[in-house]
Amino acid sequence: MGESVTPWLLLVVPLLGAIVASLSPRGSWLARASAMAAMLVVLALSLRLFLAYEPAADASRFDFNLPWMPALGINLHFAVDGFNVYLVLLAALLFPVVLGCSWHSPHTPRRLYLALMLVLESSLVGTFLSQNAVLFFVFWEAVLIPAGVLILVYGGDNRRRAAITFFLYTMAGSVLLLAAVIGLGAEALGQTGQWSFELGVLYGLRLDWNMQMFVFVAIMLACLVKVPLVPFHAWLPLAYYEAPAPVTALLAGALSKMGAYGILKLALPLAPDVAAAAATPMAVLAVTSLLYGAVLALRETDYKRLIAYSSLSHMGYVVLGLFILRETALHGALLQMLSHGVAVAGLFALLGVLEQRLGPAYRQATALSSAAPRFAVWSMVFVLTTVALPLTSGFTAEFLILFGAFAQGLAAWQAHAGALPLVVALLALTGMVIGATYMLRYARAILFGTDNGAHRIADLRPMEIASLLPLLLVILVIGIAPAAVMGKAESAVAQLATARTLAVSALPAAPEPAGIGGTHGK
Amino acid sequence: MASDLAYGLLPDHLLLALVLVLMLLETVGATERLASLLLRLALLAGCAVLWQQLATGYAAEPLPGEIGIDRFALLAKLVILACGLLWSLVFPGGTYKSALLAGSSLLGALVIMDSAGFILLFLGIEMLSLPAFALIVHGAGRGTAAEGAFKYLLLSAVASASMLFGIALGYGVTGSLAIAPFAEAVRAGAPPAVAAGLLVASGLFLKAAVFPFHGWAPDAYSGARLHVTGLLASIVKGTVILALVRIFGTVGLNAETTAVVVVLAMLSIFYGNFAAIKQRSFKRLIAYSSIAHAGYMVFALVDTTGSRASDLLWYVAIYASTVIVACAAFAVLCPGEGDDVQALDGAFGARPVTALVFGLAMLSLAGIPPLPGFFAKLFVFTSVVASGYLAAAAVAFVGSFIGVTYYLALSFRLFAGDAHTAPAERVPTRGGS
Numbered sequence: 011m012g013e014s015v016t017p018w019l020l021l022v023v024p025l026l027g028a029i030v031a032s033l034s035p036r037g038s039w040l041a042r043a044s045a046m047a048a049m050l051v052v053l054a055l056s057l058r059l060f061l062a063y064e065p066a067a068d069a070s071r072f073d074f075n076l077p078w079m080p081a082l083g084i085n086l087h088f089a090v091d092g093f094n095v096y097l098v099l100l101a102a103l104l105f106p107v108v109l110g111c112s113w114h115s116p117h118t119p120r121r122l123y124l125a126l127m128l129v130l131e132s133s134l135v136g137t138f139l140s141q142n143a144v145l146f147f148v149f150w151e152a153v154l155i156p157a158g159v160l161i162l163v164y165g166g167d168n169r170r171r172a173a174i175t176f177f178l179y180t181m182a183g184s185v186l187l188l189a190a191v192i193g194l195g196a197e198a199l200g201q202t203g204q205w206s207f208e209l210g211v212l213y214g215l216r217l218d219w220n221m222q223m224f225v226f227v228a229i230m231l232a233c234l235v236k237v238p239l240v241p242f243h244a245w246l247p248l249a250y251y252e253a254p255a256p257v258t259a260l261l262a263g264a265l266s267k268m269g270a271y272g273i274l275k276l277a278l279p280l281a282p283d284v285a286a287a288a289a290t291p292m293a294v295l296a297v298t299s300l301l302y303g304a305v306l307a308l309r310e311t312d313y314k315r316l317i318a319y320s321s322l323s324h325m326g327y328v329v330l331g332l333f334i335l336r337e338t339a340l341h342g343a344l345l346q347m348l349s350h351g352v353a354v355a356g357l358f359a360l361l362g363v364l365e366q367r368l369g370p371a372y373r374q375a376t377a378l379s380s381a382a383p384r385f386a387v388w389s390m391v392f393v394l395t396t397v398a399l400p401l402t403s404g405f406t407a408e409f410l411i412l413f414g415a416f417a418q419g420l421a422a423w424q425a426h427a428g429a430l431p432l433v434v435a436l437l438a439l440t441g442m443v444i445g446a447t448y449m450l451r452y453a454r455a456i457l458f459g460t461d462n463g464a465h466r467i468a469d470l471r472p473m474e475i476a477s478l479l480p481l482l483l484v485i486l487v488i489g490i491a492p493a494a495v496m497g498k499a500e501s502a503v504a505q506l507a508t509a510r511t512l513a514v515s516a517l518p519a520a521p522e523p524a525g526i527g528g529t530h531g532k
Numbered sequence: 533m534a535s536d537l538a539y540g541l542l543p544d545h546l547l548l549a550l551v552l553v554l555m556l557l558e559t560v561g562a563t564e565r566l567a568s569l570l571l572r573l574a575l576l577a578g579c580a581v582l583w584q585q586l587a588t589g590y591a592a593e594p595l596p597g598e599i600g601i602d603r604f605a606l607l608a609k610l611v612i613l614a615c616g617l618l619w620s621l622v623f624p625g626g627t628y629k630s631a632l633l634a635g636s637s638l639l640g641a642l643v644i645m646d647s648a649g650f651i652l653l654f655l656g657i658e659m660l661s662l663p664a665f666a667l668i669v670h671g672a673g674r675g676t677a678a679e680g681a682f683k684y685l686l687l688s689a690v691a692s693a694s695m696l697f698g699i700a701l702g703y704g705v706t707g708s709l710a711i712a713p714f715a716e717a718v719r720a721g722a723p724p725a726v727a728a729g730l731l732v733a734s735g736l737f738l739k740a741a742v743f744p745f746h747g748w749a750p751d752a753y754s755g756a757r758l759h760v761t762g763l764l765a766s767i768v769k770g771t772v773i774l775a776l777v778r779i780f781g782t783v784g785l786n787a788e789t790t791a792v793v794v795v796l797a798m799l800s801i802f803y804g805n806f807a808a809i810k811q812r813s814f815k816r817l818i819a820y821s822s823i824a825h826a827g828y829m830v831f832a833l834v835d836t837t838g839s840r841a842s843d844l845l846w847y848v849a850i851y852a853s854t855v856i857v858a859c860a861a862f863a864v865l866c867p868g869e870g871d872d873v874q875a876l877d878g879a880f881g882a883r884p885v886t887a888l889v890f891g892l893a894m895l896s897l898a899g900i901p902p903l904p905g906f907f908a909k910l911f912v913f914t915s916v917v918a919s920g921y922l923a924a925a926a927v928a929f930v931g932s933f934i935g936v937t938y939y940l941a942l943s944f945r946l947f948a949g950d951a952h953t954a955p956a957e958r959v960p961t962r963g964g965s
Contacts, residue, residue, distance in 0.1 A: 082914060122884075144910070148901035155895065158940075163947045170948060177940055181900075185933045188913070189926040196918045205914070224922075 016059055017088035017139045018074040020098065021132050023051050028128035032121045042113070045124040049106040049131065056102035056135075063095050065501040075141075083195065083206035088139040092502020093274050096344055096495075097138045100351045101264045103480055105131045108263075110477025111359040112256040115366045117164050130156040130260065137268055143191045143207040146276075150187070150232075150268065154180060157257070157265060165252040172252035179245035183235030190228035194280065197221065213279050226281035226288065229272060236269030237325045240299040250318035255362025258314070262321040263355030267347045270328045274343075278332065278506060285333075290430055292333040293415075297437045300326030304444040308451075312373060316452055317357050320396060323441060324350045330438055331411035337507045339414025342407050344499050345488055349395065349403035352481045356392040360385065363474060367467045375467075376459040382469040386457045388478055393453045395485050397446040403488030412438060536594040540585075540601045541646060543578035543609055547639040550574035551632055558628040567631040568620055574635065575617040578642075582610040593648065597710035600648030604841050608645040608774045611845055612638060615767050615852040622860035623759040629670055633663040634763060641771040645778060650699045650709045657695070657775065661688050661739065664768055668756040680755025683748040691738035691745075698731030711779055721786035729789055732779060740772040742830050743800040746823045753819035758871065761815045762859030765822040766852035773829045773848055777841050784836035784919075793833050794924050800827025801931035809938045814862055814871040817938065818855065821897060824935055825851055828912055831928060835915040843911045850908040854896050861890035876945040891943035898939035899932055 027048025034040035059072060072090040090098065105127065109118070117123045133156065136149035154177050162173035191207065197215050198206040206212070217225065235242040250258045278285050303323030310316040328350070331343025363385070364372040379386035398404035412435065419432030470478075488495055538545070550570060557566060586606050593600045616638045620626075626634075640659025647653040665688075668681040699709070705725045706713040718729035738745035753761045785793065804824030811817040829851075832843045864886045866875035880887040896905035909932065917925050 082911075148906070151901045151906075155900065158944075159947065162944055170944065173944060174940065178937060181936055182933055185929045186926060188910075189917075189922065189929050192910070192914050192917045192925065193922050195914060196922070199918055205918075 013062075013071055014074050016055055016072055016074075017090060018086075020052055020055055020059075020102070020135045020139065021088070023055070024048050024128040024132040024135070028125040028132070031124040031128065034121065036121070037119055041121045041124050042119055045128055046106060046109055048128055049102075049109060052131065052135070053102045053106055056098050059090055060095055060099045060498070063090055063498055065092050065498060073141075078145075081205065082144075083198065083204060083208065083211075084144045085142050085208060087141040087145065087208060088136070089141045090139065091141075092499040092505075093271065093344070094138040095498050096348045097267055097271055098135055100267065100348050101131065101134050101138065103484070104260060104263045104351065104355045107477045107481060108256045108259045108355060108359055108362075111259075111474050112254075112362055112366070113473050113477075114471070115254075115256070115362065117254060117256075123160070123164060126156040126160050127260075130160070134264055134268070138271060141209050143194060143209060143212060143276075145207075146209075147184075147188055147191050150272070151181070151184060153265065153268065157261065160257045161249060161253045164254045164257065166254075167252070168248065169252050172248045175245045176249040179242075180235050183242065184232040186228035187232040190225045193221070194225060209275070217281070219283065222281040222284040226277055226284040229277040229280070230292075233269040233272040233277065234295075234329075236272065237266055237329060238269065238322070239295055239326065239329055240302045240322070243299070243303075243322055246322060247315055247318055250321070251312075251314055255314070255358050255365055258318070259355040259358035259362065262318070262358060263351040266321065266325055267328075267351055270325065270332065270343065270347055273329065273332050274340075274506075279509065282509060286335065289333045289335050290434075293330055293431065293434050296326045296330035296333065297434050297441070298326075299323070300330065300438060300441040301444070304441050304448065307448040308444060310448075311455075313361055313375075313452065313456060314358075316448065317354065317361065320445065320449065321350070321354050323445060324354070324396070326441070327408055327411050327438065330415065330434070334411070334414040334418050335507070336414040336418055337503055338410050338417070340503045340507060341496050341499065342410025342412075342414060344503070345403065345492065345496070346407035346411060348484065348495075349407045349488055352484045353392045353395040353404060356388070356478060356481045357396070359478070360389055360392070363470065364467070375456055377457070378467070379457040382467050384470045384475065385467075388470065388475070389457060390453060391482060391485070393449050395489075397449045398442060401486070401489045403485045403492075406488050406492045408442060412442075536592040536601075537599075540590070540592045540594055541599070542581045543613060544639060544642045544646065546574050546578050546581070547635055547642065550635050551639065554628050554632045554635065558632070564627055567628045568624060568626045571620050571626075571631040571635060572617060575613050575620060575638070578613045579610060579617060582606055582613065586610065596648070597708070597712075598649040598652055599646050601646055604777065604845075605645045607845050608778075608848075609642050611774075611849045611852070612641045612645070612767060612771055615770070615849070615856060618853055619759070619763055619767065619856050622856060623762070623863070626759075627671065630667060633667045633670065637661075637663040637667070637763070637768065641767065644771060644775045647778065648711055650702075650711060650714070653711065653775065653778070654692075654695065654699070657736075657739065657772075658692065660768060660771055664760075664764060667760045667763065668752055670760075672755065672757055672760075674755065676751070677755040677757075680748075680752035684752040687738055687745075687748040691735040693735075694731050694738070695735030698728045698733075698735065701725075701728035701731065712781075715779060715781050718780070718789070719783060719786060721788070726786060726788050729780075729786075730792065733776065733789065733793075736772050736776050736779075737796065737826075737830070740769050740776075740826045740830070741819075741823050742796055742826045743803045743823060744796075746800070746803070746826075749823060750816050750819040753822075754813055754815040754871075756815070757869070758815065758859050758863050761818060762856050765818050765859075766855040769822055769826060770829075770848035770852045773826070773844060776830075776833060777844055780833065782838045782841045785833060790834050793830055794921065797827045797831035797834075798924065798927055798931065800824060800830065801928055802827075802934070805931055805934040805938075808935070811938075812872055812874070814866075814873050817873065817942075818859065821935065821939075822855070824931070825897075827931070828909060828928070831916060831924075832912045834919060834921055834924075836919040837915050839911075839915045843915050846911050847908040850904045851897070854893050854905060858890060858893035858897065861886050861893060865890060873942060873945060876942065877948045878946070880946040887946045891946050894939040894943040898936045900936065 027044050030044040031041040074088045076086040078084050078086045112118050133149050133152040140146040140149055158173045158177040162169055165172055194212050195205055195207045198211055201215055238246050300323050303319045307316050307319035310319055328343045328346045331339040395402040395404040398408045415435035415438055419435040422431040591602050637660055640656045643656030644653055665681045665685050669677050701724055702714040705717050717725035741749035801824050804820045808817050808820035829847055832840055865879045896903035899905045899909045913925050
């Protein structure tokens with residue numbers, strides 16, 4: 011008892027908050043207060059969990075496991091591990107921050123809005139914490155309902171089309187995921203004699219090449235749509251643009267991490283041989299997406315879309331880091347999830363504040379540094395994190411990813427395994443340069459420029475600043491002293507990298523050459 | 533023996549008594565309010581009896597080869613009566629005639645589940661459908677209702693003929709009218725037995741509106757009034773599916789039948805879902821969606837792991853109750869006889885709770901977790917995959933995704949053009965490129 015219920019509480023508290031918020035009288039302060047209180051409780055719990063989590067210590071400390079459908083091996087199993095400990099904290103952090111930033115927005119007092127936000131938080135945290143494949147799928151899909159309705163009800167002019175596109179697109183990606191999950195359960199039935207969807211059991215299965223291929227393709231489709239990577243990104247500009255800014259902040263900051271987490275938690279460990287063989291094509295895809303997003307952001311003049319495309323580009327780094335198949339790059343990818351989540355949520359939240367003050371005219375806002383200096387400073391913080399200025403979290407994360415990519419590329423080059431991995435690393439570096447260009451252009455356009463006096467806006471209020479402070483804390487901690495944070499994921503990453511190395515070295519019988527993973531295994 | 537006939541068939545007797553009492557009350561002209569009250573009471577009492585029988589592990593064979601009550605029969609009867617109770621609760625009102633017809637239809641459903649021989653089974657199936665024809669016409673006062681009922685009647689006659697022919701063939705093979713030897717012969721796979729099995733199955737497929745036997749369903753469903761549509765799409769359809777389990781048991785089918793079932797299930801899922809997309813009428817949409825759902829349910833018959841009965845019980849229970857709730861919620865959201873889905877636009881602003889229930893029911897039918905409909909599908913698909921039909925299951929998933937499109941569009945309509953929730957600031961221009 012005690013600590014093992016913490017993961018479960020993380021799910022239940024937002025739901026309780028949602029019930030209180032939806033039952034409170036119309037227009038009353040109670041709805042907002044209960045929503046904020048629930049989110050803060052979740053934040054406190056997850057912070058405590060983050061600080062107390064010791065990978066070396068007893069693994070079952072934060073492990074909530076309750077049989078649900080024992081005959082099918084489906085358990086309510088929520089646990090903290092090295093991979094989700096960041097993401098739970100990120101999700102728990104972003105929700106109160108975003109709510110705080112939009113505290114005075116016209117949507118915020120609405121009960122439906124608050125209830126949906128809380129349900130979204132619960133299902134998102136549930137996705138990250140699930141240690142059972144069916145449970146994971148349940149939460150993975152459940153996220154769509156509140157997110158889709160939030161876009162549908164509170165979005166811009168095209169909200170209906172945006173919501174339906176978002177819902178159907180991401181759902182289409184997941185169609186095969188359930189087939190793969192059930193297929194894995196049936197494999198467990200065949201190999202161990204009983205149904206099991208526990209990830210711990212599924213990791214231990216010996217899957218042949220074809221089954222691994224099916225599982226990998228199914229999971230990757232689901233994840234790449236969610237991340238998204240080019241060419242699965244068609245829903246992104248529409249959804250990010252039409253959703254209200256706080257929801258966009260959550261979509262880009264927290265929901266896009268689900269896809270990357272799915273790759274890390276399902277695709278890599280469940281189909282290690284195929285993942286190793288597909289590493290180079292996946293890295294190429296990631297870099298394509300990274301450059302595509304960067305180029306689109308470069309020629310975009312609408313602020314919201316610009317940030318949306320920058321998000322597309324930065325999620326490319328995450329996927330690249332995952333498929334470098336090296337410990338450094340995996341660490342980088344994990345940190346990038348956290349760093350990008352914080353930075354992009356901050357950027358969208360600030361755009362939301364601006365939209366709230368100026369209405370539609372925020373699209374023409376300029377020279378805000380003189381009108382709203384505090385706003386300008388905060389914007390600059392997130393812009394600089396996004397361009398990966400040293401001492402910010404963006405630098406740590408992207409440096410680790412690129413370092414891993416170069417190491418891998420050089421190793422492949424020296425092993426005469428082709429120059430493609432090296433080219434990928436170089437192109438990823440180019441993406442960083444373009445990233446700096448468009449982000450600084452964004453900052454110039456919105457903060458500097460000629461002040462025509464049209465945009466006299468109220469500067470950030472104390473509530474908004476207080477909400478943004480935790481984001482700055484995360485950025486600086488990761489930027490200055492990443493080791494303490496990385497330690498949480500150390501053993502999980504090492505284990506994954508080693509397991510994959512073993513899989514790669516055991517690969518010669520496989521019909522495909524092992525790709526760059528093979529050189530790593532030597 | 534006699535006590536088994538009394539106690540084991542007590543729910544059936546209760547419904548029979550209900551039918552008689554209702555007839556009597558109608559002739560003496562008692563107040564109509566009594567009708568639905570008595571129906572609910574009888575169904576509640578039936579559920580209580582079944583619960584008690586289940587709790588004590590009751591099983592009996594009062595007439596060997598004719599009537600057999602086992603755990604599956606009790607569970608199936610409980611599902612049917614509980615759904616009937618739900619139906620009578622969410623659709624208040626109703627005349628003596630409609631309560632009487634619904635009661636007799638449910639009685640037919642119970643008789644099917646009690647049967648261990650084909651005579652009783654056939655009787656039950658006719659008792660299930662005949663009141664349904666009348667229900668479609670009753671109180672509708674429209675030509676389309678009569679047309680729908682007539683189509684249903686004609687095709688049901690074909691179904692009965694096909695079933696009878698199959699039963700006769702089976703009798704020729706086994707020399708008995710009991711179900712167990714028939715199922716055994718079908719499983720063994722001798723050609724006449726396979727033909728007999730397929731004939732009986734296609735009769736039931738026709739009643740369950742599985743593609744390509746679905747032709748009657750859209751007209752019958754849309755001609756009827758909404759509460760009758762709800763009854764047809766949920767309980768009547770579910771009972772027919774459970775009758776398939778009653779006949780074929782829980783062990784694997786022979787290869788030919790399995791192949792036919794897989795193909796028909798896939799065609800049903802795709803046809804139903806594709807055809808439902810462009811429907812503007814809610815009843816027709818429910819009809820096509822019920823064709824797709826019949827596909828999922830029939831798909832469970834390919835299972836060889838022995839969990840077919842429990843899968844289908846779950847599926848029927850969840851699907852039937854969801855359809856009933858959805859129809860009832862629609863009736864509340866769009867009062868009157870019209871059933872254009874456009875009437876749902878912005879319903880959330882006017883009736884948030886009912887709209888939420890309707891939206892969740894739609895998403896549940898679409899099979900989106902964590903709603904019950906997802907688990908119903910999950911159970912079916914786990915058994916199917918474990919039986920080695922992973923590829924077919926993947927195809928079925930694609931089909932169910934097509935279904936998501938129209939269910940989602942329906943539930944999103946609830947929020948469309950909603951002035952109450954629309955934000956004050958609206959962004960009129962599209963900036964940027």
